[in-house]
Amino acid sequence: MKQTLALLFLSFMTSISAQNFEMNHDTETEFITYQGVIETDSLTVEKLLAVSDEWQAKGKFDIQLVSEEQEKGYKEFEVLYKTVGKSSEFGKAYNYRFTSKLRMEFKDQKMRYTFTEFTKKSSPGEPGLTLEKYQEWYINEANSNKAREKAGYRLDEIELELHEQVSAIIFDMKKSFKTQNEAW
Numbered sequence: 001m002k003q004t005l006a007l008l009f010l011s012f013m014t015s016i017s018a019q020n021f022e023m024n025h026d027t028e029t030e031f032i033t034y035q036g037v038i039e040t041d042s043l044t045v046e047k048l049l050a051v052s053d054e055w056q057a058k059g060k061f062d063i064q065l066v067s068e069e070q071e072k073g074y075k076e077f078e079v080l081y082k083t084v085g086k087s088s089e090f091g092k093a094y095n096y097r098f099t100s101k102l103r104m105e106f107k108d109q110k111m112r113y114t115f116t117e118f119t120k121k122s123s124p125g126e127p128g129l130t131l132e133k134y135q136e137w138y139i140n141e142a143n144s145n146k147a148r149e150k151a152g153y154r155l156d157e158i159e160l161e162l163h164e165q166v167s168a169i170i171f172d173m174k175k176s177f178k179t180q181n182e183a184w
Helices: 002-018 045-057 131-141 145-176
Strands: 034-039 062-069 074-080 084-087 093-107 110-121
Antiparallel strands (some): 062 074
């Protein structure tokens, strides 16, 4: 009985937290962006690049190197997020795959990370929709207030799930780079 009540309470709290959730939008571009700086004690650019290699090699997240310029001190990755989706009350499931770009820029004792260009992947080889366009399309497709409310709730769940996954990656990066503070 206690477990049932705990599950109901957790389910209720999750539904409340998903409502009206908004991701980090860049005020200039209106694109969803996560950016921060990780400072280290005394690591040089070369050592920071090596730490980023070790971090990626751990394979904890699905992250693929896209480009790298060690002379300029940056790397770009593509991040593939776990399937985002749930079953509805009618048993219908929705599952989505999203990717984003992750850019790491290195200076002595600092690394700046930027997550941008969140994209919904439809099929292999297709470019997909940016999350911002997907949000716009999803809400506009709803033809009634009730359908718009359901679509909005589903978008909130998707955004919340992506936010949690990005936050987990950032937390792991901070742990790997031995964070002290976040001033660039």
